Amino acid sequence: MFPSLVRYLLLCYLRSYRYFPPLLVFLVGLMLLYANRPNPVMESYAASSVLVYFVTAWIGAGFSGAIGEAQEQIAAVHAGSVRAYLAGKTLAVVACGLALDLAALVWPVAAGSFDAPVRAGEWLTALLAHAELSALGGLAALLLSRPIVRSGSMAAASLLLVLILSVAKSGVLGVIGEGFAPLFILLPPAAPLVDWLMDPDAARGMESAAVRVWPLAYGGALCWLYLRLAERKW
Amino acid sequence: MDTLIELRNVGKWHAGRMIVDGIDLDVRRGQILAIRGRNGAGKSTLLKLLAGIVRPSAGVVRRAPGVRVGYAPERFPRVRFRAEEYLTHLGRVRGVPREELRRRIRELADLFQLHAAGPITHFSKGMAQKVNLMQAMLVRPDVLILDEPLSGLDADAQAELARLLPKLGQEGTAVVLTGHEPGFAEGWADRIAVIRDGKLEEQRARAAGPADESDPSAWICDQWGLG
Numbered sequence: 001m002f003p004s005l006v007r008y009l010l011l012c013y014l015r016s017y018r019y020f021p022p023l024l025v026f027l028v029g030l031m032l033l034y035a036n037r038p039n040p041v042m043e044s045y046a047a048s049s050v051l052v053y054f055v056t057a058w059i060g061a062g063f064s065g066a067i068g069e070a071q072e073q074i075a076a077v078h079a080g081s082v083r084a085y086l087a088g089k090t091l092a093v094v095a096c097g098l099a100l101d102l103a104a105l106v107w108p109v110a111a112g113s114f115d116a117p118v119r120a121g122e123w124l125t126a127l128l129a130h131a132e133l134s135a136l137g138g139l140a141a142l143l144l145s146r147p148i149v150r151s152g153s154m155a156a157a158s159l160l161l162v163l164i165l166s167v168a169k170s171g172v173l174g175v176i177g178e179g180f181a182p183l184f185i186l187l188p189p190a191a192p193l194v195d196w197l198m199d200p201d202a203a204r205g206m207e208s209a210a211v212r213v214w215p216l217a218y219g220g221a222l223c224w225l226y227l228r229l230a231e232r233k234w
Numbered sequence: 235m236d237t238l239i240e241l242r243n244v245g246k247w248h249a250g251r252m253i254v255d256g257i258d259l260d261v262r263r264g265q266i267l268a269i270r271g272r273n274g275a276g277k278s279t280l281l282k283l284l285a286g287i288v289r290p291s292a293g294v295v296r297r298a299p300g301v302r303v304g305y306a307p308e309r310f311p312r313v314r315f316r317a318e319e320y321l322t323h324l325g326r327v328r329g330v331p332r333e334e335l336r337r338r339i340r341e342l343a344d345l346f347q348l349h350a351a352g353p354i355t356h357f358s359k360g361m362a363q364k365v366n367l368m369q370a371m372l373v374r375p376d377v378l379i380l381d382e383p384l385s386g387l388d389a390d391a392q393a394e395l396a397r398l399l400p401k402l403g404q405e406g407t408a409v410v411l412t413g414h415e416p417g418f419a420e421g422w423a424d425r426i427a428v429i430r431d432g433k434l435e436e437q438r439a440r441a442a443g444p445a446d447e448s449d450p451s452a453w454i455c456d457q458w459g460l461g
Contacts, residue, residue, distance in 0.1 A: 004326035011323070015314035070307045073287045074369060077305045078327040082287055232289060 005079050005088035006095060009067065013059075013092065016066035022058040026051060026100060034108050038115035045126040046197035048104040049133045050167055053190055056097035056134040057163055060141030061155065063093055069146075076234075086230050090223060093142060097134025104130055125200050129193045132215040136188040137163065139222040147233040148226075166190040188222070189215045236263040238301050238377050238408050239284055244293035246279055253279045254432040257293070261377055266399055266409045268423035276432040277412040278308060278381050284410060285379050304375030308382040308412075310366035312355045317365050318343070320354060325372050335372075342368040346394065359386035367395070378402060380411040 013019060029051045033044060064072065067089075076085035105126055108114055118126075141159055149155040165172060166187040173181055195202070196211045239261040246253045254276040261267060261284060271277045282288035283295055285305040297303075313320055318339055325335040343349055346364045350357065354365055363386040370378060384392050399409055403424070411423075427437045 004323070004329075008323040008327055011315075012313065068311045068313075070309050070311050071313060073282070073285075073307055074305065074324070075327065076287050077285055077303060078324045078369075078372075080328075082289075234288060 002084070002088060002091075005075070005085070006092045008075065009063075009089055009092040010095060012071065013063060013066045013096070018062045018066040019059065019096075022055045022062070025058070026055040026103075029055075030104065030107055034111060034113040037113045039108065039113050041114050041116060041118050041122055042126070042197055042200060044108060044114065045105070045122075045129070046194050048108075049126070049130050049197055050190075050194060052097060052100045052104050052130055053133040053137040053167065054163055055100055055137075056093070057137035057141040057159060059096045060093045060138040061145050061159055063089065063142070064146045082231050082234050083227060086227050086234075090139070090142060090226065093138040094135050097138050098131060101127065101130035101134050122200070126197065128212065129197050132219065133190055133193055135219050136190060136215060136222070139219060139226060140188055143222060143226045143229070148229050162187060163190075167194065189218055236298065237261070238263055238298045240294075240296040241283065241290075242294045242296070244283060244290045244295060246276075246283060246288060247291045252432055254283070254429070255292075257283075257434050259284075259427065259434065259437075261408050261410055263376070263408055264403050264406045265424045266403050266411075267425045267427065269410065269412045269427045269429055270414065271412070271429035272414055275429045277414075277429055279432075280429060281305070281379050281381050281410065281412060284377070298376075301377060302373055302375045303377045303379060304370035304373065305379045306366045306370035306381060306383060308385060310362050312357060312362050314353055314355055316351060316353055317348060317357075317368070320365065321369055321372060324369050328373050330373060338372060338374075339368075342371060345398070346391075360388050360391055363387055364391065375407060377408045377410065380409065382413060383411055384413060 030048065033039075033047050033051070067075070072085065072089075075088075076082045079085040079088060105123065109118055140162055144155050144159045144162070146155070149158065165184065167190045169184050169187065169191040173184070192211050193215055196208075237260045241257050241259040244257040244259075245255040257280060259267075259280075269277050269280060279288060283290055285303055286295070286297070287305070315323070321339050321342070322335060325338070326332075330338070346368055348361060348364045348368070350361060354362055357365070363383075367380070367383060370380065383395060387395065399411075402409055425437060425439055428435050
Protein backbone atom coordinates (compact mmCIF):
# COMPACT_ATOMS: atom_id res chain seq x y z
CA MET A 1 0.00 0.00 0.00
CA PHE A 2 2.72 2.47 0.99
CA PRO A 3 5.00 1.56 -1.95
CA SER A 4 1.95 1.94 -4.22
CA LEU A 5 1.42 5.47 -2.92
CA VAL A 6 5.07 6.42 -3.48
CA ARG A 7 5.00 4.88 -6.98
CA TYR A 8 1.79 6.74 -7.83
CA LEU A 9 3.19 10.07 -6.60
CA LEU A 10 6.43 9.58 -8.51
CA LEU A 11 4.44 8.85 -11.67
CA CYS A 12 2.30 11.95 -11.11
CA TYR A 13 5.47 14.00 -10.76
CA LEU A 14 7.15 12.49 -13.80
CA ARG A 15 4.08 12.97 -15.98
CA SER A 16 3.76 16.59 -14.96
CA TYR A 17 7.15 17.21 -16.66
CA ARG A 18 8.05 19.52 -13.79
CA TYR A 19 11.18 17.48 -13.31
CA PHE A 20 12.56 18.81 -16.56
CA PRO A 21 14.09 22.16 -15.40
CA PRO A 22 15.80 20.74 -12.26
CA LEU A 23 16.99 17.68 -14.15
CA LEU A 24 18.41 19.84 -16.92
CA VAL A 25 20.26 22.00 -14.41
CA PHE A 26 21.56 18.86 -12.69
CA LEU A 27 22.85 17.35 -15.92
CA VAL A 28 24.42 20.61 -17.12
CA GLY A 29 25.96 21.04 -13.66
CA LEU A 30 27.53 17.58 -13.80
CA MET A 31 28.78 18.17 -17.34
CA LEU A 32 30.42 21.45 -16.32
CA LEU A 33 31.87 19.88 -13.19
CA TYR A 34 33.54 17.12 -15.17
CA ALA A 35 34.25 19.14 -18.33
CA ASN A 36 37.96 19.00 -17.60
CA ARG A 37 39.70 15.80 -16.56
CA PRO A 38 41.22 14.26 -14.61
CA ASN A 39 39.51 15.41 -11.41
CA PRO A 40 40.25 14.71 -7.74
CA VAL A 41 37.73 12.19 -6.38
CA MET A 42 36.51 13.63 -3.09
CA GLU A 43 36.65 17.32 -4.04
CA SER A 44 34.53 16.51 -7.10
CA TYR A 45 32.08 14.55 -5.01
CA ALA A 46 31.89 17.50 -2.58
CA ALA A 47 30.85 19.73 -5.47
CA SER A 48 28.28 17.24 -6.80
CA SER A 49 26.82 16.84 -3.31
CA VAL A 50 26.06 20.58 -3.25
CA LEU A 51 24.44 20.17 -6.66
CA VAL A 52 22.12 17.36 -5.48
CA TYR A 53 21.32 19.39 -2.34
CA PHE A 54 20.00 22.29 -4.43
CA VAL A 55 18.37 20.21 -7.16
CA THR A 56 16.50 17.90 -4.73
CA ALA A 57 15.28 21.01 -2.91
CA TRP A 58 14.00 22.31 -6.26
CA ILE A 59 12.20 19.01 -6.85
CA GLY A 60 10.71 19.08 -3.34
CA ALA A 61 9.52 22.65 -3.83
CA GLY A 62 7.71 21.74 -7.03
CA PHE A 63 6.30 18.40 -5.94
CA SER A 64 2.98 19.53 -4.44
CA GLY A 65 2.27 21.80 -7.38
CA ALA A 66 2.92 18.96 -9.80
CA ILE A 67 0.23 16.82 -8.19
CA GLY A 68 -2.32 19.54 -7.50
CA GLU A 69 -4.36 20.24 -4.40
CA ALA A 70 -7.48 18.28 -5.37
CA GLN A 71 -5.51 15.21 -6.42
CA GLU A 72 -3.54 15.43 -3.17
CA GLN A 73 -6.82 15.36 -1.25
CA ILE A 74 -8.08 12.37 -3.24
CA ALA A 75 -4.79 10.53 -2.67
CA ALA A 76 -4.95 11.32 1.06
CA VAL A 77 -8.42 9.77 1.32
CA HIS A 78 -7.22 6.65 -0.51
CA ALA A 79 -4.04 6.50 1.59
CA GLY A 80 -6.19 6.38 4.71
CA SER A 81 -5.04 9.62 6.32
CA VAL A 82 -3.40 12.92 5.57
CA ARG A 83 -0.37 11.84 7.60
CA ALA A 84 0.07 8.66 5.56
CA TYR A 85 -0.17 10.71 2.38
CA LEU A 86 2.39 13.26 3.60
CA ALA A 87 4.77 10.46 4.62
CA GLY A 88 4.39 8.98 1.12
CA LYS A 89 5.13 12.35 -0.46
CA THR A 90 8.21 12.77 1.73
CA LEU A 91 9.48 9.35 0.65
CA ALA A 92 8.80 10.15 -3.00
CA VAL A 93 10.90 13.34 -2.78
CA VAL A 94 13.68 11.46 -0.96
CA ALA A 95 13.55 8.77 -3.67
CA CYS A 96 14.03 11.45 -6.35
CA GLY A 97 17.06 12.67 -4.40
CA LEU A 98 18.48 9.15 -4.19
CA ALA A 99 18.18 8.74 -7.95
CA LEU A 100 20.17 11.98 -8.39
CA ASP A 101 22.71 10.80 -5.80
CA LEU A 102 23.37 7.58 -7.70
CA ALA A 103 23.70 9.47 -10.98
CA ALA A 104 26.12 11.93 -9.38
CA LEU A 105 28.22 9.08 -7.99
CA VAL A 106 28.25 6.82 -11.03
CA TRP A 107 28.56 9.42 -13.79
CA PRO A 108 32.23 10.41 -13.21
CA VAL A 109 33.25 6.79 -12.67
CA ALA A 110 31.54 5.67 -15.88
CA ALA A 111 32.97 8.62 -17.79
CA GLY A 112 36.49 8.03 -16.40
CA SER A 113 36.65 11.59 -15.07
CA PHE A 114 38.72 10.90 -11.95
CA ASP A 115 42.47 10.99 -11.53
CA ALA A 116 42.42 7.75 -9.50
CA PRO A 117 40.14 4.75 -8.99
CA VAL A 118 37.45 5.36 -6.34
CA ARG A 119 38.12 3.26 -3.23
CA ALA A 120 35.24 1.50 -1.49
CA GLY A 121 35.60 3.74 1.60
CA GLU A 122 35.51 6.88 -0.53
CA TRP A 123 32.46 5.63 -2.37
CA LEU A 124 30.62 4.86 0.86
CA THR A 125 31.51 8.24 2.34
CA ALA A 126 30.35 9.99 -0.83
CA LEU A 127 27.14 7.94 -0.95
CA LEU A 128 26.25 8.75 2.66
CA ALA A 129 27.01 12.45 2.27
CA HIS A 130 25.05 12.71 -1.01
CA ALA A 131 22.08 10.83 0.47
CA GLU A 132 22.06 13.02 3.58
CA LEU A 133 22.39 16.25 1.62
CA SER A 134 19.68 15.38 -0.92
CA ALA A 135 17.31 14.32 1.88
CA LEU A 136 18.03 17.54 3.79
CA GLY A 137 17.41 19.63 0.67
CA GLY A 138 14.16 17.83 -0.16
CA LEU A 139 12.87 18.01 3.41
CA ALA A 140 13.74 21.70 3.77
CA ALA A 141 11.84 22.36 0.54
CA LEU A 142 8.79 20.42 1.71
CA LEU A 143 8.82 22.31 4.97
CA LEU A 144 8.90 25.62 3.09
CA SER A 145 6.16 24.84 0.60
CA ARG A 146 2.36 24.40 0.52
CA PRO A 147 0.50 23.82 2.79
CA ILE A 148 2.96 25.25 5.36
CA VAL A 149 4.06 28.27 3.32
CA ARG A 150 1.28 29.15 0.88
CA SER A 151 2.90 32.11 -0.88
CA GLY A 152 5.02 30.78 -3.74
CA SER A 153 7.43 33.72 -3.82
CA MET A 154 7.89 33.65 -0.06
CA ALA A 155 8.54 29.89 -0.18
CA ALA A 156 11.10 30.21 -3.01
CA ALA A 157 12.93 33.13 -1.36
CA SER A 158 13.12 31.52 2.07
CA LEU A 159 14.23 28.16 0.65
CA LEU A 160 16.96 29.76 -1.43
CA LEU A 161 18.17 31.73 1.60
CA VAL A 162 18.24 28.61 3.79
CA LEU A 163 20.11 26.58 1.16
CA ILE A 164 22.71 29.25 0.46
CA LEU A 165 23.34 30.11 4.11
CA SER A 166 23.59 26.46 5.11
CA VAL A 167 26.24 25.75 2.47
CA ALA A 168 28.15 29.02 2.72
CA LYS A 169 27.98 29.18 6.51
CA SER A 170 31.72 29.60 7.19
CA GLY A 171 32.14 32.17 4.40
CA VAL A 172 29.21 34.22 5.66
CA LEU A 173 30.42 34.01 9.26
CA GLY A 174 33.86 35.16 8.07
CA VAL A 175 32.24 38.33 6.78
CA ILE A 176 29.71 39.06 9.53
CA GLY A 177 31.75 37.68 12.42
CA GLU A 178 31.78 34.40 14.39
CA GLY A 179 29.57 36.02 17.01
CA PHE A 180 26.61 35.34 14.74
CA ALA A 181 27.28 31.57 14.71
CA PRO A 182 24.36 30.71 17.07
CA LEU A 183 21.97 32.13 14.45
CA PHE A 184 23.07 29.39 12.05
CA ILE A 185 22.48 26.52 14.42
CA LEU A 186 18.96 25.86 13.12
CA LEU A 187 20.03 25.66 9.47
CA PRO A 188 20.48 22.24 7.81
CA PRO A 189 24.01 20.92 8.54
CA ALA A 190 25.07 21.00 4.91
CA ALA A 191 28.44 22.74 5.34
CA PRO A 192 29.96 20.11 7.69
CA LEU A 193 28.98 17.37 5.23
CA VAL A 194 30.60 19.16 2.32
CA ASP A 195 33.71 19.83 4.44
CA TRP A 196 33.79 16.13 5.36
CA LEU A 197 33.80 15.18 1.69
CA MET A 198 36.53 17.69 0.91
CA ASP A 199 38.72 16.22 3.62
CA PRO A 200 37.34 12.97 5.10
CA ASP A 201 40.30 12.61 7.49
CA ALA A 202 40.06 16.10 9.00
CA ALA A 203 37.41 15.09 11.55
CA ARG A 204 38.36 12.27 13.92
CA GLY A 205 36.73 10.34 16.72
CA MET A 206 33.60 11.89 18.16
CA GLU A 207 33.76 14.83 15.76
CA SER A 208 33.76 12.46 12.78
CA ALA A 209 30.80 10.52 14.20
CA ALA A 210 28.94 13.78 14.86
CA VAL A 211 29.41 14.91 11.25
CA ARG A 212 27.80 11.67 10.07
CA VAL A 213 25.05 11.31 12.66
CA TRP A 214 23.95 14.90 13.20
CA PRO A 215 22.50 15.31 9.66
CA LEU A 216 20.52 12.08 10.16
CA ALA A 217 19.11 13.33 13.45
CA TYR A 218 18.44 16.75 11.92
CA GLY A 219 16.72 15.12 8.92
CA GLY A 220 14.56 13.02 11.26
CA ALA A 221 13.55 16.11 13.21
CA LEU A 222 12.82 18.00 9.98
CA CYS A 223 10.65 15.12 8.77
CA TRP A 224 8.73 15.00 12.06
CA LEU A 225 8.22 18.76 11.99
CA TYR A 226 7.04 18.66 8.39
CA LEU A 227 4.50 15.91 9.07
CA ARG A 228 3.11 17.72 12.10
CA LEU A 229 2.92 21.20 10.58
CA ALA A 230 1.67 20.09 7.16
CA GLU A 231 -1.05 17.94 8.70
CA ARG A 232 -2.16 20.83 10.87
CA LYS A 233 -2.12 23.36 8.03
CA TRP A 234 -3.65 21.04 5.42
CA MET B 235 -29.70 3.75 12.12
CA ASP B 236 -25.91 3.48 12.59
CA THR B 237 -24.02 6.72 12.84
CA LEU B 238 -20.88 6.46 10.70
CA ILE B 239 -19.49 9.97 11.15
CA GLU B 240 -20.38 12.40 13.88
CA LEU B 241 -19.46 16.10 14.04
CA ARG B 242 -19.87 17.86 17.35
CA ASN B 243 -19.50 21.61 17.66
CA VAL B 244 -16.96 21.55 14.83
CA GLY B 245 -15.32 24.74 13.65
CA LYS B 246 -12.66 25.49 11.08
CA TRP B 247 -10.69 28.70 10.72
CA HIS B 248 -8.26 29.47 7.97
CA ALA B 249 -5.90 32.46 7.92
CA GLY B 250 -7.86 34.03 10.78
CA ARG B 251 -11.18 33.66 8.94
CA MET B 252 -14.00 31.43 10.14
CA ILE B 253 -15.04 28.97 7.42
CA VAL B 254 -17.48 26.82 9.42
CA ASP B 255 -18.49 27.10 13.05
CA GLY B 256 -20.48 25.17 15.65
CA ILE B 257 -21.42 22.32 13.29
CA ASP B 258 -23.35 19.37 14.76
CA LEU B 259 -24.03 16.71 12.16
CA ASP B 260 -24.52 12.94 11.95
CA VAL B 261 -23.92 10.85 8.85
CA ARG B 262 -26.00 7.68 9.09
CA ARG B 263 -25.79 4.40 7.23
CA GLY B 264 -27.98 4.23 4.14
CA GLN B 265 -29.04 7.84 4.36
CA ILE B 266 -28.71 10.49 1.65
CA LEU B 267 -27.78 13.81 3.18
CA ALA B 268 -27.87 16.86 0.95
CA ILE B 269 -26.06 20.00 2.05
CA ARG B 270 -27.36 23.14 0.46
CA GLY B 271 -25.86 26.57 0.52
CA ARG B 272 -24.55 29.36 -1.63
CA ASN B 273 -21.02 29.47 -3.03
CA GLY B 274 -18.60 30.24 -0.20
CA ALA B 275 -21.04 29.17 2.51
CA GLY B 276 -18.63 26.47 3.76
CA LYS B 277 -20.08 23.38 2.04
CA SER B 278 -16.77 22.11 0.61
CA THR B 279 -14.95 22.62 3.92
CA LEU B 280 -17.68 20.70 5.71
CA LEU B 281 -17.26 17.81 3.26
CA LYS B 282 -13.48 17.85 3.75
CA LEU B 283 -14.01 17.67 7.50
CA LEU B 284 -16.26 14.65 6.97
CA ALA B 285 -13.72 13.06 4.61
CA GLY B 286 -10.96 13.52 7.20
CA ILE B 287 -8.71 15.60 4.96
CA VAL B 288 -9.15 18.75 7.02
CA ARG B 289 -8.57 18.87 10.75
CA PRO B 290 -11.12 20.83 12.73
CA SER B 291 -9.89 23.94 14.56
CA ALA B 292 -12.51 23.25 17.24
CA GLY B 293 -14.88 20.46 18.19
CA VAL B 294 -14.73 16.74 17.51
CA VAL B 295 -15.09 14.55 14.41
CA ARG B 296 -15.79 10.90 15.30
CA ARG B 297 -15.76 8.05 12.81
CA ALA B 298 -17.07 4.55 13.37
CA PRO B 299 -14.14 2.09 13.43
CA GLY B 300 -13.14 0.82 9.98
CA VAL B 301 -15.49 3.14 8.11
CA ARG B 302 -14.51 3.49 4.43
CA VAL B 303 -14.87 6.92 2.89
CA GLY B 304 -15.04 7.82 -0.80
CA TYR B 305 -14.58 11.47 -1.68
CA ALA B 306 -15.07 13.30 -4.96
CA PRO B 307 -13.93 16.95 -4.83
CA GLU B 308 -15.70 19.65 -6.79
CA ARG B 309 -12.76 20.46 -9.01
CA PHE B 310 -11.22 17.41 -10.58
CA PRO B 311 -8.03 18.47 -12.35
CA ARG B 312 -7.31 16.28 -15.35
CA VAL B 313 -4.32 14.07 -14.64
CA ARG B 314 -1.96 12.61 -17.23
CA PHE B 315 -3.21 9.06 -16.79
CA ARG B 316 -5.66 6.92 -18.67
CA ALA B 317 -8.84 6.45 -16.60
CA GLU B 318 -8.24 2.75 -15.96
CA GLU B 319 -4.60 3.36 -15.07
CA TYR B 320 -5.51 6.20 -12.70
CA LEU B 321 -8.15 4.13 -10.93
CA THR B 322 -5.77 1.17 -10.69
CA HIS B 323 -3.14 3.31 -8.98
CA LEU B 324 -5.63 4.70 -6.46
CA GLY B 325 -7.02 1.23 -5.80
CA ARG B 326 -3.50 -0.05 -5.16
CA VAL B 327 -2.94 2.85 -2.76
CA ARG B 328 -6.07 1.62 -0.95
CA GLY B 329 -4.58 -1.86 -0.84
CA VAL B 330 -7.21 -3.49 -3.07
CA PRO B 331 -5.94 -6.77 -4.62
CA ARG B 332 -5.26 -6.48 -8.37
CA GLU B 333 -7.90 -8.93 -9.61
CA GLU B 334 -10.64 -7.47 -7.43
CA LEU B 335 -9.62 -4.01 -8.57
CA ARG B 336 -9.79 -4.98 -12.25
CA ARG B 337 -13.29 -6.37 -11.74
CA ARG B 338 -14.46 -3.28 -9.83
CA ILE B 339 -13.07 -0.87 -12.45
CA ARG B 340 -14.93 -2.82 -15.18
CA GLU B 341 -18.15 -2.60 -13.13
CA LEU B 342 -17.76 1.14 -12.65
CA ALA B 343 -16.88 1.70 -16.33
CA ASP B 344 -20.13 -0.10 -17.27
CA LEU B 345 -22.11 1.79 -14.66
CA PHE B 346 -20.90 5.19 -15.84
CA GLN B 347 -20.68 4.18 -19.52
CA LEU B 348 -17.08 5.28 -19.63
CA HIS B 349 -14.92 3.12 -21.85
CA ALA B 350 -12.66 5.81 -23.30
CA ALA B 351 -9.04 4.72 -23.66
CA GLY B 352 -7.27 8.08 -24.00
CA PRO B 353 -5.61 10.12 -21.26
CA ILE B 354 -7.89 11.98 -18.85
CA THR B 355 -6.30 15.26 -20.01
CA HIS B 356 -8.21 14.79 -23.29
CA PHE B 357 -11.54 14.12 -21.55
CA SER B 358 -14.49 16.50 -21.58
CA LYS B 359 -15.53 18.02 -18.25
CA GLY B 360 -18.33 15.50 -17.92
CA MET B 361 -16.07 12.51 -18.63
CA ALA B 362 -13.51 13.77 -16.11
CA GLN B 363 -16.30 14.16 -13.55
CA LYS B 364 -17.28 10.54 -14.17
CA VAL B 365 -13.70 9.47 -13.39
CA ASN B 366 -13.91 11.60 -10.25
CA LEU B 367 -17.07 9.78 -9.16
CA MET B 368 -15.57 6.40 -10.09
CA GLN B 369 -12.52 6.93 -7.93
CA ALA B 370 -14.77 7.85 -5.00
CA MET B 371 -16.73 4.61 -5.43
CA LEU B 372 -13.70 2.42 -6.05
CA VAL B 373 -13.94 0.46 -2.81
CA ARG B 374 -17.69 0.40 -2.17
CA PRO B 375 -17.41 3.08 0.52
CA ASP B 376 -19.57 3.18 3.63
CA VAL B 377 -19.73 6.95 3.23
CA LEU B 378 -19.70 8.53 -0.21
CA ILE B 379 -18.94 12.26 -0.13
CA LEU B 380 -19.67 14.15 -3.34
CA ASP B 381 -18.90 17.84 -3.72
CA GLU B 382 -21.19 19.32 -6.39
CA PRO B 383 -21.51 15.99 -8.23
CA LEU B 384 -23.79 17.41 -10.92
CA SER B 385 -21.14 19.92 -11.97
CA GLY B 386 -20.07 19.26 -15.54
CA LEU B 387 -22.33 16.28 -16.09
CA ASP B 388 -24.68 16.32 -19.06
CA ALA B 389 -28.38 15.52 -18.57
CA ASP B 390 -27.90 11.79 -19.27
CA ALA B 391 -25.07 11.48 -16.77
CA GLN B 392 -27.05 13.44 -14.19
CA ALA B 393 -29.93 11.01 -14.71
CA GLU B 394 -27.51 8.07 -14.27
CA LEU B 395 -26.32 9.56 -11.02
CA ALA B 396 -29.89 10.20 -9.91
CA ARG B 397 -30.67 6.53 -10.50
CA LEU B 398 -27.53 5.44 -8.71
CA LEU B 399 -27.81 7.43 -5.47
CA PRO B 400 -30.96 5.83 -4.01
CA LYS B 401 -29.64 2.41 -5.02
CA LEU B 402 -26.48 3.10 -3.03
CA GLY B 403 -28.61 4.24 -0.10
CA GLN B 404 -30.62 1.02 -0.26
CA GLU B 405 -27.35 -0.95 -0.24
CA GLY B 406 -26.40 0.79 3.01
CA THR B 407 -24.02 3.45 1.72
CA ALA B 408 -24.38 6.85 3.34
CA VAL B 409 -24.24 9.58 0.70
CA VAL B 410 -23.39 13.19 1.53
CA LEU B 411 -23.54 15.62 -1.35
CA THR B 412 -23.63 19.35 -1.92
CA GLY B 413 -25.33 21.58 -4.40
CA HIS B 414 -26.38 25.18 -4.70
CA GLU B 415 -28.99 24.89 -7.44
CA PRO B 416 -32.47 26.09 -6.38
CA GLY B 417 -34.62 23.11 -5.52
CA PHE B 418 -31.55 20.92 -5.23
CA ALA B 419 -32.42 17.73 -3.35
CA GLU B 420 -35.83 19.02 -2.31
CA GLY B 421 -38.03 16.09 -1.49
CA TRP B 422 -35.66 13.28 -2.47
CA ALA B 423 -32.74 13.42 -0.06
CA ASP B 424 -33.43 11.74 3.26
CA ARG B 425 -32.17 14.84 5.02
CA ILE B 426 -31.34 18.33 3.90
CA ALA B 427 -28.94 20.55 5.81
CA VAL B 428 -28.69 24.20 4.90
CA ILE B 429 -25.42 25.99 5.56
CA ARG B 430 -25.20 29.76 5.60
CA ASP B 431 -22.03 31.76 6.37
CA GLY B 432 -20.40 28.68 7.87
CA LYS B 433 -23.25 27.83 10.20
CA LEU B 434 -25.67 24.97 9.82
CA GLU B 435 -29.03 26.71 9.94
CA GLU B 436 -31.51 23.98 9.41
CA GLN B 437 -31.70 20.22 9.09
CA ARG B 438 -34.88 18.62 8.01
CA ALA B 439 -36.09 15.23 6.91
CA ARG B 440 -37.54 14.61 3.45
CA ALA B 441 -40.86 16.43 3.06
CA ALA B 442 -42.36 14.27 0.35
CA GLY B 443 -41.02 11.27 -1.49
CA PRO B 444 -41.69 9.02 -4.41
CA ALA B 445 -44.89 7.02 -4.46
CA ASP B 446 -42.93 3.85 -5.21
CA GLU B 447 -40.26 3.69 -2.46
CA SER B 448 -38.67 0.59 -4.01
CA ASP B 449 -37.71 2.52 -7.17
CA PRO B 450 -37.30 6.20 -6.41
CA SER B 451 -34.97 6.90 -9.33
CA ALA B 452 -37.65 7.95 -11.86
CA TRP B 453 -39.07 10.31 -9.29
CA ILE B 454 -35.62 11.74 -8.55
CA CYS B 455 -35.02 12.27 -12.27
CA ASP B 456 -38.31 14.09 -12.39
CA GLN B 457 -37.29 16.26 -9.42
CA TRP B 458 -34.07 17.17 -11.18
CA GLY B 459 -35.94 17.71 -14.43
CA LEU B 460 -34.05 14.88 -16.12
CA GLY B 461 -35.29 12.47 -18.73
